[in-house]
Amino acid sequence: MTRIAVTVNGSRHEADVEPRQLLVYFLRDQLGMKGTNVGCDTTSCGACTVLIDGESVKSCTVLAVQADGSEVTTIEGLADGDELHPMQQAFHEQHGLQCGYCTPGFVMAAVSLLKENPDPTEEEIRHGLEGNLCRCTGYHNIVRAVQAAARAGA
Amino acid sequence: MIPAGFEYARAGSVDEAVELLGGDADAKLLAGGHSLIPLLRLRFARPSLLVDIGRLEELRYVKEDGDRIAIGALTRHADLVRDPVLAKHCAVVSTAAEGIGDPQVRHRGTIGGSIAHGDPASDLATIAITLDADLVLRGPGGERTVTAADFFTGMFETALGPQELLTEIRVPKVATATYLKHARRSHDWATVGVAAAHVDGRVQVGLTSMGATPLRARSVEEAFAGGASAADAAAHAGDGTSPPSDVNASAEYRAHLAQVLVRRALEAV
Numbered sequence: 235m236t237r238i239a240v241t242v243n244g245s246r247h248e249a250d251v252e253p254r255q256l257l258v259y260f261l262r263d264q265l266g267m268k269g270t271n272v273g274c275d276t277t278s279c280g281a282c283t284v285l286i287d288g289e290s291v292k293s294c295t296v297l298a299v300q301a302d303g304s305e306v307t308t309i310e311g312l313a314d315g316d317e318l319h320p321m322q323q324a325f326h327e328q329h330g331l332q333c334g335y336c337t338p339g340f341v342m343a344a345v346s347l348l349k350e351n352p353d354p355t356e357e358e359i360r361h362g363l364e365g366n367l368c369r370c371t372g373y374h375n376i377v378r379a380v381q382a383a384a385r386a387g388a
Numbered sequence: 389m390i391p392a393g394f395e396y397a398r399a400g401s402v403d404e405a406v407e408l409l410g411g412d413a414d415a416k417l418l419a420g421g422h423s424l425i426p427l428l429r430l431r432f433a434r435p436s437l438l439v440d441i442g443r444l445e446e447l448r449y450v451k452e453d454g455d456r457i458a459i460g461a462l463t464r465h466a467d468l469v470r471d472p473v474l475a476k477h478c479a480v481v482s483t484a485a486e487g488i489g490d491p492q493v494r495h496r497g498t499i500g501g502s503i504a505h506g507d508p509a510s511d512l513a514t515i516a517i518t519l520d521a522d523l524v525l526r527g528p529g530g531e532r533t534v535t536a537a538d539f540f541t542g543m544f545e546t547a548l549g550p551q552e553l554l555t556e557i558r559v560p561k562v563a564t565a566t567y568l569k570h571a572r573r574s575h576d577w578a579t580v581g582v583a584a585a586h587v588d589g590r591v592q593v594g595l596t597s598m599g600a601t602p603l604r605a606r607s608v609e610e611a612f613a614g615g616a617s618a619a620d621a622a623a624h625a626g627d628g629t630s631p632p633s634d635v636n637a638s639a640e641y642r643a644h645l646a647q648v649l650v651r652r653a654l655e656a657v
Contacts, residue, residue: 236396253396253438254428275389277426278575280492289466289495295425296496299396300418300442346491364574365490 238302242267243311251298257291258282260298261308269309269338273367280366283339283346284308290346292365309338312345320388321345321379330379332370340366344380348388356381391428398440402526402555405441409551410528412437417553419462419501422493447500447555450474456522457481459557461500466491468499478519480565480585484511487567490575503536504554506544506601509577511569513540513602518583518594519559527552540601560587566656568649569596572636579637580645582625584653591657598629598646608650622651 235250242265249264261267261284273281275294282293285307312319318326321341331337340363347354347362354362359380360373368376395412399405409415416435418424419442427433441447447462450471457478459468468474468485475482481499488494488502488511502512503523516523516536523539525532528551539547548554565585569578581596582605591612593605605625612621631642 252393254391254393256390256425256429259390275429277422277489277493280490283492286495290492291495292492295422297396297418297421297425299398300421300440302398343492346495350491361574362491365492 236299236302238299240298240301240303241305243307253297253299255298256294257284257296257298257301257306258293260301261293261306267308267310271335271338273336273339278367279336279339280343281336281339283342283366285342285346288346288349290343290365307342309341312341319345320386321348321383324379324383324386324388325376328375328379328382330372330376332368332372336366336368336370340368340376344376344383345388347380348384352387353384354380389429389431391425392431392434394428394435395437396440397437398443400443402441402444402447402553405439405444405553406526406528406551408437408439409553413550415439417441417504419498420464420496421501422489422497423501423505423507441553452477453558456558456560459499459559461504461554461556462498463500465489465494465497465499465502469494477561478559478565480519480562480567480583481512481515481559484515484567484569484581484583487511487569487571487578493575499557500554503539503557504546504548506540506542506546508540508543508599508601508603509597510602511567511578511581511596514581514583514594514596515567516557516559517602517604518585518592519562519565519587520592522558523554524556524558525549525552526555531555533558536602537604543600562586564657566653568653568656570645570649576636580631580642580649582646582649582653584650584657586657591654593650593653595625595629595646595650598626598631598642600630603629605646605650608654612654618651618654621654622647625650
C-alpha cells in the first residue's frame with residue numbers, strides 16, 4: 235500500500251492505495267464518487283475524463299499514485315451548489331446528450347478545451363473532443379453545447 | 389482490466405531513478421504511463437517494480453543549444469505542440485505531437501516515453517530517426533549519447549540498458565519538414581506515417597509502422613538526391629520495409645500508402 239493525498243473537488247483525501255489502483259476506481263470505489271463513468275477501459279472512449287491540475291486526462295489510464303499531491307476535478311465538482319456550471323447548463327439547454335453515459339467525460343473534456351482555447355471554431359471543438367466517443371452519435375448537439383458555453387464565457 | 393500487482397517507488401532525481409532500477413531486475417520506468425499502463429492492464433507487461441519518474445520537472449524543457457534543440461525526455465506532447473522554440477526551429481516535432489492520440493493523451497504522454505517504448509507506431513520515434521536525433525541516456529556509468537539510428541534495435545527493443553533512462557532528445561534546427569500520418573480514426577495510431585525533412589542540405593525520409601522499428605527510407609532519399617521526381621523517388625518507399633498486416637490494414641495496403649504519403653511529403657518539402 236502507498237499513502238497518497240489527493241485534493242478532489244477542493245476536499246483533501248488521504249488514503250492508502252495499492253500502486254496498481256487506477257485513478258477512476260480510486261474515485262468511484264474508494265471515495266464513492268460515481269459521477270465519473272468507466273466506458274471502454276482502454277484509453278479510447280473518454281467517459282472517465284477528469285481534470286488533473288486543470289488538464290483533462292483519462293482516469294482509467296492514470297494510477298492513483300500518480301495523482302498524489304494533485305488537484306483532481308470530477309463532474310461532481312463543477313456545479314456551485316444548485317447552480318450548474320456553464321458547461322453543464324449548455325449541455326442541458328442544447329440537449330448535448332442522449333443516453334448520458336458519455337456526458338460526464340464530454341463535459342470535463344470540454345471544460346479543459348475551453349480553458350486552453352476560450353473561443354474555438356467548430357472544427358477546433360470537434361478536434362478538441364476527439365478523445366471522447368458518444369455511442370448514441372449525438373455529436374452535433376454536443377458541439378453546439380460547447381459553442382454555447384464558449385459564448386457564455388465558460 | 390486491473391493490472392497485476394507491483395511495487396511502486398517515486399524517484400526524486402535521475403540518479404535516484406538509476407539507483408532504484410539497479411535494485412530490481414524486473415523494474416520498469418513510469419513516465420506519463422500512456423504506453424505502459426495499457427500494457428499493464430492487459431498484463432502484457434508485469435514488472436515487479438515501477439519507478440515513477442513522472443515528477444522529474446528537471447527533465448521537462450525545450451531549449452536552444454547552438455544549432456540544435458534539446459528536449460527533456462519528460463516534455464509532454466501537449467508541451468511540444470505549443471512550444472515557441474520548436475515552432476520557430478523544428479515545427480515538425482509539434483506537428484507530429486499534435487497528431488498523437490487525443491488531448492487527454494497529449495496531456496500525459498511524454499516524448500521520452502514514446503521513444504523509449506520502442507514502438508514502431510510511434511510518431512515521435514519516426515521524427516527522431518528522420519532528423520538523426522541524438523538521444524542522451526543516463527545510467528550507473530554516467531551519460532552516453534546514441535543516435536536514433538542506433539537506438540531502435542527491434543520491436544519494442546532499444547539500446548537502453550536495464551539500468552538506463554533516456555533523459556534528452558537533441559534534434560537539429562530544420563527549416564523545412566513535414567509529417568503526414570494516415571489513421572482510420574482521428575485519435576488512432578498511424579496506419580502509416582511519413583516524415584520528410586531538409587537536414588544538412590539533403591532530404592531525409594522516415595517511416596512509421598512499416599517494420600519492426602521506425603525506418604529511414606534510404607533508397608527514397610538517394611533517388612531524390614539523385615534528381616528523381618517526388619513520384620519516382622516515392623516508388624522506392626517500400627524498399628527494405630516489412631509492414632505488418634493487422635486489423636487496420638494489410639501489408640500491401642501499407643506499402644501502397646507509404647508510396648502515396650512519401651510522394652506527398654517530398655512534394656511538401
